[in-house]
Amino acid sequence: MFKRLFQRESKKEAVSHGRSPYLIDLSNVVKAYKTPVGDFVALDSIDLQVDRGEFVAVIGKSGSGKTTLINMLTGIDRPTSGEVMVGGTAVHTLKEGPMAEWRGRNVGVIFQFFQLLPMLSCIENVMLPMDFCDMYTTRERKERALHLLDQVGLREHACKLPSEVSGGQQQRVAIARALANDPPILVADEPTGNLDSQTALSVIKLFEELVKQGKTILMVTHDQDLAKRVTRTIIISDGEIIDGHLARLFPDLSESELVGITHNLRTKTYQPHETIITQGAQAGTFYIVTKGTVDVLSQGEDGTPIVKEELQIGQQFGGDGIAGGGSYSATVQAGKTAVTLSTLDKETVIGLL
Numbered sequence: 001m002f003k004r005l006f007q008r009e010s011k012k013e014a015v016s017h018g019r020s021p022y023l024i025d026l027s028n029v030v031k032a033y034k035t036p037v038g039d040f041v042a043l044d045s046i047d048l049q050v051d052r053g054e055f056v057a058v059i060g061k062s063g064s065g066k067t068t069l070i071n072m073l074t075g076i077d078r079p080t081s082g083e084v085m086v087g088g089t090a091v092h093t094l095k096e097g098p099m100a101e102w103r104g105r106n107v108g109v110i111f112q113f114f115q116l117l118p119m120l121s122c123i124e125n126v127m128l129p130m131d132f133c134d135m136y137t138t139r140e141r142k143e144r145a146l147h148l149l150d151q152v153g154l155r156e157h158a159c160k161l162p163s164e165v166s167g168g169q170q171q172r173v174a175i176a177r178a179l180a181n182d183p184p185i186l187v188a189d190e191p192t193g194n195l196d197s198q199t200a201l202s203v204i205k206l207f208e209e210l211v212k213q214g215k216t217i218l219m220v221t222h223d224q225d226l227a228k229r230v231t232r233t234i235i236i237s238d239g240e241i242i243d244g245h246l247a248r249l250f251p252d253l254s255e256s257e258l259v260g261i262t263h264n265l266r267t268k269t270y271q272p273h274e275t276i277i278t279q280g281a282q283a284g285t286f287y288i289v290t291k292g293t294v295d296v297l298s299q300g301e302d303g304t305p306i307v308k309e310e311l312q313i314g315q316q317f318g319g320d321g322i323a324g325g326g327s328y329s330a331t332v333q334a335g336k337t338a339v340t341l342s343t344l345d346k347e348t349v350i351g352l353l
């Protein structure tokens with residue numbers, strides 16, 4: 001029923017993303033696999049935007065399409081239709097050779113089973129992508145590989161074979177390898193799926209460190225605890241995306257209802273201290289904080305506004321005014337930094353209630 005209620009708008013403005021402001025911008029991506037019993041739609045008109053510096057967890061049931069989704073970003077697989085823009089490159093249009101070269105420089109890929117070459121030492125595994133992309137001189141390559149192994153705490157194991165170090169250490173070598181050409185993006189498909197929880201945590205801490213250094217990371221994970229440490233969660237349900245904040249705010253809705261509402265989410269950005277809604281104004285929009293914080297203001301004794309509450313990422317406002325069919329009950333403005341909000345229009349919210 002919600003699927004109908006929240007019918008997606010006829011494919012936005014059919015923009016061609018010549019220049020997307022996002023680091024990653026998937027637009028109307030469909031992936032259908034040919035099977036003996038007909039086409040199987042693994043991804044169904046996915047729209048996904050990721051900013052620089054985000055640490056995104058991709059979660060969802062087995063077979064929901066997580067691997068298919070991230071294979072679109074790395075160019076390991078191609079969409080049946082739609083656009084995959086990464087760092088301004090139309091990845092879906094690249095041919096095999098340029099694709100491999102583009103990936104080598106722009107996306108570090110980390111797998112569940114490490115996929116190190118067993119006959120090469122750890123340092124040789126890390127040097128391999130550098131040999132392929134030719135961005136560093138032969139001498140620089142060795143120094144850089146040692147530096148990267150140092151960064152993941154494995155310098156003293158540099159000359160060992162993968163089989164001579166533990167699983168957690170092998171995954172760290174794989175992370176060093178993914179960083180070889182200093183790509184802005186890391187994509188990891190269940191990187192901790194084969195590690196014990198303590199080792200998994202150390203891998204996540206390493207990712208957090210890399211995000212602090214400016215990397216953008218997308219990580220498929222089954223582990224709810226690890227998913228809590230990221231800056232954003234998206235849920236894949238039968239090839240469609242559910243916004244993680246929505247799922248938390250409306251835990252009683254089914255996945256298919258959440259998919260429908262996610263389609264209606266829009267993004268808005270406000271400058272520091274900019275007014276978002278005004279007390280008494282006609283309530284028309286529901287907001288979820290997705291980046292930064294907002295201040296809820298109320299009138300002090302002398303009429304000057306005072307900050308009554310600070311709302312954090314994942315918290316919502318505006319809904320009560322819409323529910324009451326009237327006006328906003330408070331003024332809300334952006335906090336000290338610019339904020340990004342997800343918005344829902346009035347009709348969607350009324351449908352929800």
Ligand SMILES: Nc1ncnc2c1ncn2[C@@H]1O[C@H](COP(=O)(O)OP(=O)(O)O)[C@@H](O)[C@H]1O
Pocket residue numbers: 033034035040042060061062063064065066067068069
């Ligand atoms: N090459 C393929 N041919 C046919 N179906 C596929 C192929 N790859 C994946 N699928 C199907 O697509 C769906 C999504 O797969 P996948 O992205 O691997 O899921 P996840 O990573 O979430 O477990 C599954 O139902 C899977 O069986």
Ligand SMILES: [Mg+2]
Pocket residue numbers: 066067068189
């Ligand atoms: Mg998978």
